[in-house]
Amino acid sequence: MPSPSEITNAMMQHDYFSQWLGIEVVSSGEGSAVLKMKIRHEMLNGFGIAHGGITYSLADSALAFASNSHGQKSVSVETSISHTQSLREGDEIVAIAREEHRSNKIAVYSVQVLCHDKVVALFKGTVYRTSGHWE
Amino acid sequence: MPSPSEITNAMMQHDYFSQWLGIEVVSSGEGSAVLKMKIRHEMLNGFGIAHGGITYSLADSALAFASNSHGQKSVSVETSISHTQSLREGDEIVAIAREEHRSNKIAVYSVQVLCHDKVVALFKGTVYRTSGHWE
Amino acid sequence: MPSPSEITNAMMQHDYFSQWLGIEVVSSGEGSAVLKMKIRHEMLNGFGIAHGGITYSLADSALAFASNSHGQKSVSVETSISHTQSLREGDEIVAIAREEHRSNKIAVYSVQVLCHDKVVALFKGTVYRTSGHWE
Amino acid sequence: MPSPSEITNAMMQHDYFSQWLGIEVVSSGEGSAVLKMKIRHEMLNGFGIAHGGITYSLADSALAFASNSHGQKSVSVETSISHTQSLREGDEIVAIAREEHRSNKIAVYSVQVLCHDKVVALFKGTVYRTSGHWE
Numbered sequence: 318m319p320s321p322s323e324i325t326n327a328m329m330q331h332d333y334f335s336q337w338l339g340i341e342v343v344s345s346g347e348g349s350a351v352l353k354m355k356i357r358h359e360m361l362n363g364f365g366i367a368h369g370g371i372t373y374s375l376a377d378s379a380l381a382f383a384s385n386s387h388g389q390k391s392v393s394v395e396t397s398i399s400h401t402q403s404l405r406e407g408d409e410i411v412a413i414a415r416e417e418h419r420s421n422k423i424a425v426y427s428v429q430v431l432c433h434d435k436v437v438a439l440f441k442g443t444v445y446r447t448s449g450h451w452e
Numbered sequence: 453m454p455s456p457s458e459i460t461n462a463m464m465q466h467d468y469f470s471q472w473l474g475i476e477v478v479s480s481g482e483g484s485a486v487l488k489m490k491i492r493h494e495m496l497n498g499f500g501i502a503h504g505g506i507t508y509s510l511a512d513s514a515l516a517f518a519s520n521s522h523g524q525k526s527v528s529v530e531t532s533i534s535h536t537q538s539l540r541e542g543d544e545i546v547a548i549a550r551e552e553h554r555s556n557k558i559a560v561y562s563v564q565v566l567c568h569d570k571v572v573a574l575f576k577g578t579v580y581r582t583s584g585h586w587e
Numbered sequence: 588m589p590s591p592s593e594i595t596n597a598m599m600q601h602d603y604f605s606q607w608l609g610i611e612v613v614s615s616g617e618g619s620a621v622l623k624m625k626i627r628h629e630m631l632n633g634f635g636i637a638h639g640g641i642t643y644s645l646a647d648s649a650l651a652f653a654s655n656s657h658g659q660k661s662v663s664v665e666t667s668i669s670h671t672q673s674l675r676e677g678d679e680i681v682a683i684a685r686e687e688h689r690s691n692k693i694a695v696y697s698v699q700v701l702c703h704d705k706v707v708a709l710f711k712g713t714v715y716r717t718s719g720h721w722e
Numbered sequence: 723m724p725s726p727s728e729i730t731n732a733m734m735q736h737d738y739f740s741q742w743l744g745i746e747v748v749s750s751g752e753g754s755a756v757l758k759m760k761i762r763h764e765m766l767n768g769f770g771i772a773h774g775g776i777t778y779s780l781a782d783s784a785l786a787f788a789s790n791s792h793g794q795k796s797v798s799v800e801t802s803i804s805h806t807q808s809l810r811e812g813d814e815i816v817a818i819a820r821e822e823h824r825s826n827k828i829a830v831y832s833v834q835v836l837c838h839d840k841v842v843a844l845f846k847g848t849v850y851r852t853s854g855h856w857e
């Protein structure tokens with residue numbers, strides 16, 4: 318069975334949107350993932366700050382890597398995010414995904430998005446664990 | 453006071469991420485917004501389907517336009533999304549934002565994301581209505 | 588296979604908390620449920636209005652009845668609620684559950700809670716559809 | 723200005739539903755609250771386990787006490803909960819509310835509900851901080 322890093326690498330290789338975001342995998346483990354990226358000009362919204370979809374996307378990639386790390390293919394069924402702090406161009410952000418609960422079919426993860434150790438977004442995601450496996 | 457379309461246009465003009473997504477404004481009204489876009493290759497994830505952040509971003513832009521349409525600057529405080537159907541490259545999607553509740557300080561919106569009249573994502577967003585106004 | 592009403596009746600018979608709440612089933616159908624109840628003194632919180640758990644509980648019962656109505660036993664995996672209006676002792680409220688999406692394993696429902704045709708709470712619930720059936 | 727415990731006591735005194743639930747305040751601090759209660763027969767649902775509204779209600783009370791602890795009256799605007807484990811009659815549960823973010827007008831809290839140190843529910847709540855104060 319592949320390791321968490323092997324699964325994350327396999328996913329990242331074809332994850333063109335995470336590549337566009339400039340996501341780098343800092344670490345990946347059983348049920349966890351740490352990612353980072355930098356806010357670029359084309360990620361801003363009409364208020365001159367990062368679009369809410371940018372931090373969501375980083376957190377959602379962290380959810381995908383953390384939840385697939387056990388080898389069982391998992392798909393998101395419900396996610397929520399609170400944006401607590403605005404981000405500017407050039408800001409570097411880190412997402413830390415943690416497994417809060419895992420049963421046979423359902424698992425729940427929290428993802429903290431930080432900028433200079435300050436929480437900028439709080440994300441919670443629930444996945445359905447399919448019968449498919451990473452090989 | 454500017455009209456809903458004038459506000460949406462002013463927001464879109466500096467919303468570089470919505471521009472990158474290729475979002476087109478179909479219509480905008482008091483408390484509502486209808487947007488559309490097409491899934492491109494660089495929007496796919498490791499499963500070969502649209503990254504969850506893409507539909508979230510479209511819905512979040514619809515929330516921003518609908519909630520700012522009354523002239524009072526509004527910021528998202530909490531959003532959630534259920535992805536109910538996978539999307540492939542070339543799929544065209546439409547987001548329809550509707551105001552479910554509005555009080556002085558808080559308002560709630562639902563956004564349906566459709567592909568060929570099939571629901572592909574269900575989004576709910578709560579905003580805080582600041583004391584600033586669009587001019 | 589039992590009908591939606593037969594399933595709802597079977598569930599209500601042992602649902603001691605829904606009984607304590609004074610929930611009455613107005614109607615039940617395939618993927619839907621309409622319930623009503625009245626706010627009593629012992630349901631108030633420290634602000635003299637209905638505790639948030641009361642409207643949540645009514646909506647959660649509506650979710651349970653609507654999602655089990657197809658005969659497949661279903662359990663809640665994630666729910667969210669926005670309380671948009673305060674409720675006082677004596678207020679009568681109605682919950683209307685609607686199926687927004689249903690696949691083999693996952694289904695999503697929205698529940699509107701109304702008081703005199705005004706929305707007092709907006710609820711969204713995702714369920715996991717188990718392999719067990721109502722008989 | 724009253725202390726966190728004085729505010730919690732003042733709220734509990736008129737919180738008839740928290741009293742019905744048998745909620746006991748274990749501790750209260752600036753932005754935090756720890757509560758406990760026991761599952762009784764009349765709290766069960768049609769599956770013979772605690773109704774989802776019971777754990778939600780405990781978590782929602784913890785949110786109310788934690789968010790009002792700073793002296794500024796705060797009202798819930800959006801809450802979500804994942805039920806991760808079933809509860810039986812006689813089970814004792816503890817809710818631990820933690821402040822994840824607080825700005826002038828909006829604050830976000832997470833609440834873990836535990837039974838024998840096992841997570842049975844994960845709750846997230848966003849409040850609006852009004853201009854009213856506890857005296």
